Amino acid sequence: MNQNNERVKTEVDNISLVDTHEHIILETERDECAKDFSYLFAHYNSSDMISAGLSPRMMEAIRLPLRQMRIKTYQRRKARRFIPEPTSYDMSLDERWQAMEPFWEMIRNTAYAKQTLITIRDIFGIEDLNRNTYRQLSEAISNSRKPGWYGHVLREKANISMSVVDIQSLEVNREFFVPTMRLDHFINVQSRLDLEVLETESAMTIHSLDDLVKAMQATLKYYKENGAVSVKTGLAYNRVLKYEKVSLHEAEVVFNRIASHLGEGSSWLESKPLQDYMMHQVIRAAIENELPVQIHTGLQEGNGNIITNSNPVHLINLFIEYKEAKFDLFHGGYPYIHEWATLAKNFTNVTADITWLPIISPEIARQLLHELIETVPGNKIMAFGGDSMTVEMAYGHAKMTRQLVTRVLSEKIAEGYLDENEALLLARRMLRDNPASLLKLNIG
Numbered sequence: 001m002n003q004n005n006e007r008v009k010t011e012v013d014n015i016s017l018v019d020t021h022e023h024i025i026l027e028t029e030r031d032e033c034a035k036d037f038s039y040l041f042a043h044y045n046s047s048d049m050i051s052a053g054l055s056p057r058m059m060e061a062i063r064l065p066l067r068q069m070r071i072k073t074y075q076r077r078k079a080r081r082f083i084p085e086p087t088s089y090d091m092s093l094d095e096r097w098q099a100m101e102p103f104w105e106m107i108r109n110t111a112y113a114k115q116t117l118i119t120i121r122d123i124f125g126i127e128d129l130n131r132n133t134y135r136q137l138s139e140a141i142s143n144s145r146k147p148g149w150y151g152h153v154l155r156e157k158a159n160i161s162m163s164v165v166d167i168q169s170l171e172v173n174r175e176f177f178v179p180t181m182r183l184d185h186f187i188n189v190q191s192r193l194d195l196e197v198l199e200t201e202s203a204m205t206i207h208s209l210d211d212l213v214k215a216m217q218a219t220l221k222y223y224k225e226n227g228a229v230s231v232k233t234g235l236a237y238n239r240v241l242k243y244e245k246v247s248l249h250e251a252e253v254v255f256n257r258i259a260s261h262l263g264e265g266s267s268w269l270e271s272k273p274l275q276d277y278m279m280h281q282v283i284r285a286a287i288e289n290e291l292p293v294q295i296h297t298g299l300q301e302g303n304g305n306i307i308t309n310s311n312p313v314h315l316i317n318l319f320i321e322y323k324e325a326k327f328d329l330f331h332g333g334y335p336y337i338h339e340w341a342t343l344a345k346n347f348t349n350v351t352a353d354i355t356w357l358p359i360i361s362p363e364i365a366r367q368l369l370h371e372l373i374e375t376v377p378g379n380k381i382m383a384f385g386g387d388s389m390t391v392e393m394a395y396g397h398a399k400m401t402r403q404l405v406t407r408v409l410s411e412k413i414a415e416g417y418l419d420e421n422e423a424l425l426l427a428r429r430m431l432r433d434n435p436a437s438l439l440k441l442n443i444g
């Protein structure tokens with residue numbers, strides 16, 4: 001059995017975290033939907049239950065109180081996400097629990113469920129989620145809708161000093177959050193309608209590929225002037241991460257075809273050269289604005305996606321071409337963890353950010369952190385990104401990450417690989433100094 005080093009544990013527990021990645025909803029929107037137990041099932045758990053056999057439409061009925069918030073979130077992000085119709089709009093709390101219970105029991109073994117149980121125990125004082133406690137949990141969640149709740153959870157409970165939040169909004173509470181912004185909607189252009197959305201946002205007219213690039217550049221400039229600390233891309237949910245070097249001409253042909261049609265749009269194969277071209281332009285704009293690019297690699301949240309699309313090795317041509325860029329690769333590239341680690345080792349412009357992995361698999365995160373410590377310079381490893389929609393689950397993630405870092409560093413000391421002081425220095429770098437420096441955060 002592993003033995004935690006007490007000095008490491010105390011130190012790691014006391015580090016005020018810099019959190020590279022969250023999707024935490026605005027507190028006002030949160031207070032509208034935090035009504036009952038379903039509040040903790042916005043994602044992750046729900047995907048495991050659907051994987052276990054729960055129907056997606058029943059899942060929507062169970063978490064009906066979240067529906068408006070989730071629709072708003074995807075709209076803000078201009079993401080093409082399909083949210084199924086619920087099987088029913090009027091199930092009682094008891095009926096919704098009963099529909100979920102067998103599937104919750106089935107996923108108890110997964111790390112998402114472990115994170116949930118840590119969260120409800122430490123935040124709401126409830127030991128387990130089962131038929132005897134769901135009403136009590138629902139009441140506790142409903143009672144937590146009060147001013148100061150975010151500060152209570154993020155600062156007093158989770159000890160997070162600053163979180164980068166990816167909700168495609170600059171209107172985040174700057175006491176706790178700084179925004180990252182996506183430009184994926186400038187890349188993933190498929191129809192005249194998509195162009196009109198971009199014209200509205202940028203307040204520019206877009207008649208040519210050149211106009212599209214200029215609108216993207218102006219939009220990024222605006223994001224940066226209003227506090228964005230990075231560019232985020234989540235396109236591994238929609239397409240392969242291979243962005244070929246295409247000629248202006250090839251991209252223009254696609255643009256012109258899209259611009260001259262009303263609504264039918266282009267197919268993936270037709271639009272790929274334009275997308276590839278625009279991703280290169282986005283990276284150049286990020287370099288110009290001195291912003292890092294945070295890239296989703298590996299597992300896609302949800303069900304039924306194409307994992308090979310998100311293999312981080314597809315990105316190598318970008319790393320070779322854009323030496324001045326800063327690529328922050330997310331999620332350990334799971335399951336491509338070894339390839340992912342070698343990219344951070346090999347390329348000066350790539351950093352290794354394990355956000356989300358500690359709650360996907362604590363064991364894989366443990367192995368990967370050992371590997372990173374042995375292979376990647378200590379200024380390039382980032383260990384915490386809560387990747388949650390709620391502050392409460394971000395707390396659970398922070399706790400699991402502290403356990404992970406404490407365990408791995410204790411093991412490294414026990415093996416004689418690190419001494420205590422080296423381990424403590426690494427802990428501070430991975431959990432605070434490295435992300436603060438990459439994202440240029442002023443955290444005192």
Ligand SMILES: [Zn+2]
Pocket residue numbers: 021022023166387
């Ligand atoms: Zn995320």
